[in-house]
Amino acid sequence: MEEFKKLEIRVYPIGIIHSPLKAEEEVPIQPAFSDVEGEVEVFEEYAEGLKDLEGFSHIILIYYFHGTRGVKMLVKPFLDNEYRGVFATRSTHRPNPIGISVVRLLKVEGNRLKVRGIDVIDGTPLLDIKPYIPEFDSVAEARRGWLEGKIRRDFPRAYGEW
Numbered sequence: 001m002e003e004f005k006k007l008e009i010r011v012y013p014i015g016i017i018h019s020p021l022k023a024e025e026e027v028p029i030q031p032a033f034s035d036v037e038g039e040v041e042v043f044e045e046y047a048e049g050l051k052d053l054e055g056f057s058h059i060i061l062i063y064y065f066h067g068t069r070g071v072k073m074l075v076k077p078f079l080d081n082e083y084r085g086v087f088a089t090r091s092t093h094r095p096n097p098i099g100i101s102v103v104r105l106l107k108v109e110g111n112r113l114k115v116r117g118i119d120v121i122d123g124t125p126l127l128d129i130k131p132y133i134p135e136f137d138s139v140a141e142a143r144r145g146w147l148e149g150k151i152r153r154d155f156p157r158a159y160g161e162w
Helices: 044-050
Strands: 015-018 037-042 058-064 098-109 112-116 124-131
Touching (some): 037 044, 037 124
Antiparallel strands (some): 015 124, 098 112
16 A cells, blocks of 8 residues: 555646636535536647547536645535535645536537536636446436435525525
């Protein structure tokens, strides 16, 4: 195990997520509740990898939380007043500040993807893209952990604006 603690892993952006959101306070709490449209710019050297992506209605964006400041092992999520372990939340304050969002793919134009459901600030470095496949990525019997009973059917309207 000690050899893994010393393992250096290098990851490089493959593109940039462009968004009308300019500050963390403007960001919707989750992409499933966002109608914000944006554009994913994939750097030219990776553009060939977008072949056949237009057949998918949704994609998974994997990105780097470049605006996050500091790591916290305990965080207070917006739906709770109790501190929770960072790995039991979707907080940005992670040891490796990597985020994921499932967004609707509207259009592929060369090396640019038009998407809806953006929940990141403008200029977020893109690390990877994967197609969302319901049969692989959705688990009907999944449990909600500490969130059980906190998410209502009319979520997010039940919680008002954030």
